[in-house]
Amino acid sequence: MKSSRIHCGYLPLVDCAPLIIAKELTFAAEEGLDLQLMKQPSWSALRDRLAFGQIDFAHMLSPMPIAMSLGLGGVTTRVDALMVLSVNGTVIGVSADLERRMQSTGWRNNFSSPEATSEALFCATTQPLRIGVPFPFSMHRMLLETWLSQAPRYRPEQIEIVTVPPPRMADAVRSGALDIFCVGEPWGTVAVQQSGAAMILPGSRIWEFAPEKVLGVRHQWAAENSATCAAMIRALSKAAQWLDQPENTPLAVSILARSQHLDLPEHAIDPALTQRLTTRLGQSPRQTDRFLQFYQGAANFPWLSQASWIAAFLSRWHGLDHAAARATARACFRTDLYRDALAPLGVNLPLASQKPEGAMHQPSAIPSTTGEMILGPDGFFSGAVFNFPAENSPKN
Amino acid sequence: MVEADHAKAQDILEALKEGGWTTATVIASAAALERTLTQQDPDIILIDLANPDRDTLEHLCFVSNARNRPVAMFVDQTDNAMTQAAISAGLSAYVVNGLQKDRIKPVLETAIARFSMIAKMQSELEAAKQALADRKTIDRAKGLLISARNISEDEAYSLLRKTAMDQGRKVIDVAAALVTAADLLQ
Incomplete structure (x- = not known):
């Protein structure tokens, strides 16, 4: 052939x-x-x-x-x-300086608490937070907005989202050009290793799917x-x-x-695939289920x-x-x-082509072409569920 | 113009100056682009199609509230031939102040010509480097065959070529596979 x-x-x-x-x-x-x-x-x-x-x-x-x-x-x-x-597969991190200021509010990083973490972010600073994403049209930017806009202290003028090419994220964090970043691996791991940044949340804690x-x-x-x-x-x-x-x-x-x-070494690829991320230099890796599926x-x-x-x-x-x-x-x-x-x-x-987004907090069985299949979880941290109108899509 | 390679930047600046555009300036990275835009108030931004900073520039086009929001030249496809020429030269351009088309055209033509020339030189250089690297791989593969099968250099090459023809592959691919396999077995 x-x-x-x-x-x-x-x-x-x-x-x-x-x-x-x-x-x-x-x-x-x-x-x-x-x-x-x-x-x-x-x-x-x-x-x-x-x-x-x-x-x-x-x-x-x-x-x-x-x-x-x-x-x-x-x-x-x-x-x-x-x-x-x-x-999934994205990670949110902060500069070493911002992490220190967040800790001074009493916050402790367990890499799993969206509400407590956004509260600490907005308490830790009076200046607008500069947040780096890889591209204006990215899930990164959507997840950040989904997360931060729910914080009681959030005001739109308190964040400024900028685009930084992922390989430059670590430098931008070290130089103080960025306070926060949301990026795909290996660049989160690189920022931790090269810039002393700390990962504060996997994207999957904002939306599980x-x-x-x-x-x-x-x-x-x-x-x-x-x-x-x-x-x-x-x-x-x-x-x-x-x-x-x-x-x-x-x-x-x-x-x-x-x-x-890829032109990346094994130690840069390993964390995302094994779902074991080192969130801060010198700490042991954290098991992060469903980090990347x-x-x-x-x-x-x-x-x-x-x-x-x-x-x-x-x-x-x-x-x-x-x-x-x-x-x-x-x-x-x-x-x-x-x-x-x-x-x-x-x-x-699946028999259906759409689902309520955010409704499954546990793995759930749904009807499928061979009987049933297990989906989920696909929950949002806030508990939000998005039910979109089931109109027919236009003829392709 | 956004360009980190100093020599390339100077080359293009010179071409632009010869064309009569004396107010062109270069910044090495788009990291401070938003500030630069405000300070220098350019009419047009030139950037290599392959420059990673383009994503930052795109962000300014769509997200910033900057007074002078840049617009990618591709969006205005009225001059399709020019757009295609820019893309094959590896150049992208962003118009800032709604510069008139008759004023954009000569600037772009100059930049496209210079970009094409530089791109051609680079691809020739890379082709030469690749040929050299391929030569080394094939020599190593021949060496492996000579010592493993106790044959002459010509016979080793014939064997590589025959295997490549039988499998519908290139000689270099067969040679590279052999070298990789030998490395793994060591």
């Missing part, structure tokens, strides 16, 4: 693991794909190269396809998310290359399943460190309700019509293509 050469852009983060595993363990080749991984210097560059057809697929922040389809940033291009590549990265593709290209898209979904689904088996973790760390795609709990399913949740932020930030933005977002999350690609493999899929 002649394999078709495809180009997939990615940023060198631990959560691009499904792409590297799909290539290195030949899940892609078995689907007839000659997968070329193209490292990108920034999210903007990745976005532009996808829009202009220089890459076919892209490892994207989950809000990016929706932002592009809504015409926010770069050239307005309809971009679809074929699947979720990873759930946040879609972090998705597989993006131009809408038009997907229509013209449906077999290739289906093959890519299958290859990545198998890679994700392989990654989420705990016995494979040591080998996964070793493959990611050895491959030329690739497959379990239907992690790859592009829930329409996740798209709706993201659209609510984008329409609020940019003054767009809520219902129209939500309809565009739901059309981006291609549950139809995802189902068509995986049904032949007998993969267990």
